[in-house]
């Protein structure tokens with residue numbers, strides 16, 4: 001029975017706004033790309049079934065809005081994440097500089113049990129554009145310093161390397177899930193309690 | 209009725225009960241039959257979210273949705289039906305309730321049996337729609353998945369204790385692992401215990417009597433399917449059957465959470481409900497006073 005237990009992988013995409021997070025997700029799940037920029041609002045997700053080593057795996061991919069940066073996205077959003085995808089735009093140096101803070105943000109919010117072994121994957125997107133500001137070498141160096149984080153150069157526009165990148169993401173997420181127990185047990189009750197107190201504290205929690 | 213479970217005594221639940229009055233609304237000629245209603249959030253909203261419980265629950269089991277979503281400006285109504293013995297009768301009753309409350313179209317959130325009835329009601333009113341959208345939680349669209357079909361006709365005469373035992377034996381497929389699921393089950397057992405024989409027997413009858421949803425009539429309806437991937441009440445073939453009924457649905461899987469994730473994983477379920485409801489921002493079918501957008505992540 002255990003072998004046909006269905007697997008759900010939760011993947012979270014983070015990075016500065018307009019690096020191509022939504023485009024990468026749409027290219028991967030719907031094989032669509034639009035040149036039009038439409039700001040993502042709040043958070044949203046798409047699901048896709050994939051087969052990995054004969055196992056059917058459902059990926060739940062969460063996309064965020066860049067403007068949410070450094071604001072708490074909420075426990076529910078990060079809860080149970082199996083892999084975090086960091087994205088930057090290879091033509092925009094600032095988006096590369098932000099990577100450390102996105103990684104920190106994730107580690108603080110998701111609080112994985114073993115932060116050093118939690119799988120991250122880095123995507124350098126928009127490789128179809130010139131001129132490049134961040135070389136592959138520079139990105140790889142950053143990854144090496146981060147416990148050899150896998151690195152992919154992608155173009156959501158051209159569909160370049162997107163499939164390969166998400167396959168690697170799924171494999172890393174799966175490996176993570178196989179060696180860890182249900183993350184939910186790890187979440188301290190305090191998180192829930194603060195929530196509770198908040199909804200009680202404000203007298204306006206129910207306008208009835 | 210004794211309230212001894214941890215959640216019945218929690219500040220959160222007590223705050224809900226002390227802020228939101230329980231109303232009894234009679235819409236049948238038999239006035240011993242009353243709907244039990246909690247209505248919270250802005251009354252100016254015409255298309256509220258209406259939550260429908262599973263067999264074992266009372267309306268207040270959705271207190272965590274009521275508190276969190278109404279805090280975001282959503283009008284949330286928790287509705288528990290009096291004993292009805294057929295889906296047709298239930299749908300007629302629910303339509304009269306909406307008429308009474310002056311609600312022309314509502315968003316339905318139903319957990320298991322509640323979800324099935326939500327779909328039946330959408331089907332029942334499809335020529336003159338009363339349903340703006342549906343969110344289903346661990347639900348189904350065909351009762352033939354239950355073993356009780358043959359005996360459903362006899363539930364009305366079984367003692368309450370026997371019915372309760374039948375239900376309780378289903379609560380825990382495997383021992384609950386985390387404290388939220390344990391507390392949820394304690395709370396639900398207590399709620400189950402408060403139900404009368406006819407309440408239980410009628411709901412079990414609705415749950416098990418042969419019936420299915422003609423989902424092809426609902427293809428234009430926005431649907432979100434929330435379900436639990438592992439340790440869930442429904443097997444994956446049953447869940448997949450539901451996905452097939454609603455190819456348009458957004459699939460909101462939770463990794464774990466047992467039978468009643470709206471309690472045990474309320475933050476996640478509420479996030480999915482907000483994502484579902486925000487597509488109606490700035491439309492006549494909005495479930496909240498102000499747009500939910502920009503606002504759609506619980507700031508815990």
Ligand SMILES: Nc1nc2c(ncn2[C@@H]2O[C@H](COP(=O)(O)OP(=O)(O)O)[C@@H](O)[C@H]2O)c(=O)[nH]1
Pocket residue numbers: 015016017018019020021022023024034035036037038039040066125126127128129154155156157158
């Ligand atoms: N040339 C090019 N443009 C891209 C690529 N990926 C995204 N874009 C464009 O960059 C803009 C921002 O993309 P979006 O996916 O919304 O970024 P997000 O804010 O990170 O979600 C849009 O106009 C996209 O069309 C890419 O790989 N190549």
Ligand SMILES: [Mg+2]
Pocket residue numbers: 018021022023038039040063064065066
């Ligand atoms: Mg975006």
